[in-house]
């Protein structure tokens with residue numbers, strides 16, 4: 001089975017940071033000059049701040065019990081994929097390592113405590129204009145906690161790894177579940193000495 005790691009939900013176009021959407025410096029509020037193809041990143045002549053737009057980094061976590069995988073139903077008004085299902089996960093905070101982020105997101109969304117076992121994949125998602133993510137997919141096993149949906153999830157359920165799946169919010173989630181099921185892939189080792197909740201320097 002082929003590994004798939006780039007997903008488009010719309011036809012992407014080559015774009016750069018667009019000064020028409022960013023008119024004032026977010027550091028000092030001075031007006032930003034127009035960008036050009038040669039200088040595509042908005043630059044503030046008053047304070048030297050430059051806007052680099054990047055995909056948002058996130059984590060998703062594959063938690064299995066036998067032949068079942070844990071999925072959650074997405075809540076939140078206006079969130080991407082509200083009402084559809086996904087693997088637990090979320091965005092990595094500034095100053096947070098991705099392994100700690102995964103443990104935190106699982107705790108917030110499922111009430112479960114987990115240990116990260118392995119790195120399964122990294123995926124680019126072009127979800128809609130203005131929402132691009134780079135997602136680290138991790139495998140984890142449950143070490144404790146309660147089974148209680150929270151934060152962005154309204155409901156939790158176990159589904160067969162072989163499917164059929166409910167209406168999924170992210171093609172990437174379904175792809176990695178099917179890949180792991182078809183190949184038995186266990187993933188690459190993860191750093192056992194990771195920061196584990198240490199918050200790094202948050203200064204700008």
Ligand SMILES: [Zn+2]
Pocket residue numbers: 025026027028029030044045046047048049
């Ligand atoms: Zn500025």
